[in-house]
Amino acid sequence: MAERRCYYLKRNPPHDGQYSIIPFKTDEVILGRSVEATNLILDRGISRKHALFTRRGDNWIVKNLSLNGVLVNDKPVKTEEEQDLSIGDTIIFGGSSKFTYHFGVKEIMAREGSTSTSQSCSNNKRLKSEDSRSILQTNLSQEHAILEQQLKESDALQLRLEQERNQLRDSLQKQQEQLKDKYQQEKEKLEHQFAAGALAQQVMLKEKESLAQRLKMQVKKLQGRLDEDRKTLEDQLRLEEEQRNHILQEKEKVLHQLEEEKANLERVLEEERHRLQEQLEATEYHKEELRQQLEAKESAILAKEVEKKKAEQEKERLEDELAKERLRLAKELESVKNHYVEKERKNFLLGSMLKEKEESLRTELLSGLQNELQTLEAQNMSLEQELESTAVATKYAREEVVESVSGVLENELQCSICNELLITAITLNCSHTFCRYCIDRWKKNKRECPNCRASITSETRSLVVDNFIEKIVPTLSEEMKKKRADIVAERKAEIEVCSLAQAAAATQRGRRGRRRGARRQNAPNRAGSSWSLGRRLSLQLVRLHQHSTFICIF
Structure with missing residues (x-):
């Protein structure tokens, strides 16, 4: 008995039944929405050439060819980089979990000798039939919307050709009936003449043969016309196939134009940022x-x-x-x-x-x-009036400066997460700036920029922004000063409580380890009053952290 392995990708439920199984028939499999791909997935989230699967011995390797992303076990694979695959791995194509697949293998047993070859052939036929069935199901459901208009046009053309064929068939039948009638009449005449004499019979036989030859010639001519009609129909079908290929090429061109428009839009956004x-x-x-x-x-x-x-x-x-x-x-x-x-x-x-x-x-x-x-x-009165006018002008000028500065602060120096003035500004690798507290909480859910969705690879403390804000804050209104001071104090208290809770948890873990060690050494006196005191202290810190978290929530 011999074994043969068939590798495949099976789509995880729930799904709509399309692209449910992707078999690996060759050692290199390209997955995408281009006609050049080995397996097609017609979706906007899938690139034209999205991923390349390569077999090296008994191992398979996936290579990311797209900017939309490939995830293996929820870990992203960088563009133009390779990742080894194992049986049971989960692969996600695109940014969402819409196309999530399970990498698997199926072992097929085959007998040795002639029986093994026949069974392998039957297994291959069965696999091919299953693969072709799944591929047909996916491709038919995918191309149905694309070819619907073309099918309507081809149906109209086929109806017109069918009508012409029916007309030709009717005319041929009429001619055959006329020939049969004529042949019957000639036959009756010949039979009448045959009764008259043997010579007349021979003449009639000759005429009958000549009529039969003419009938054969007419049948051949009609058959040739039918062959020509069939060729014309085949040519029209070939032209329709070329038109469909041309439409697919036009679709690729449109997608390329959309990508160029996207690049132009990004360039315009970059110019707008420079202008701002x-x-x-x-x-x-x-x-x-x-x-x-x-x-x-x-x-x-x-x-x-x-x-x-x-x-x-x-x-x-x-x-x-x-x-x-x-x-x-x-x-x-x-x-x-x-x-x-x-x-x-x-x-x-x-x-x-x-x-x-x-x-x-x-x-x-x-x-x-x-x-x-x-x-x-009088001079003193004039000086006092001038001083009052200059004081009013100075007051108005200061108010204008404060309003302009507050406008700049509200438009340019606010954190886009909390909509407050930046506190301990942190600049990411994508040049966007946020509060340290806000970006730390954001990274617990996603490690990407909240504005541009770029992955976070580096963080830099922006001292210039902090110094500028600290110099501008004294010129603001009392309400804004009080609000900023309350936010800073609240965040500082929450950070201290979190650090105390972490320290308490660390001390509790350390004391548990020491207690296990003391039990192993049969030294109960070490886990005495000091351990109970430390545990009470850690429990109080945990309760304090829970209480502060409850206060922050409400």
């Missing part, structure tokens, strides 16, 4: 200009404050001079009074004149000082 990057740089430049304008206005305000201080100093100086002048005048008045007392009798008239002069001088000095004070107060 340039807009971000322009906003940075505008922000720098606004900062310079703000600094210029603040310097002008400082200059106005310096001028106000100088005016106040001048006012104080004038008040000091006025006080000194008053003291001097008071001293002079005292001296004049003393002199007047001494010479009152002699200079009575002179005293009255001095009094008048003193009063006039006093009024002049007081009026001059009052005018100077009024001018200083």
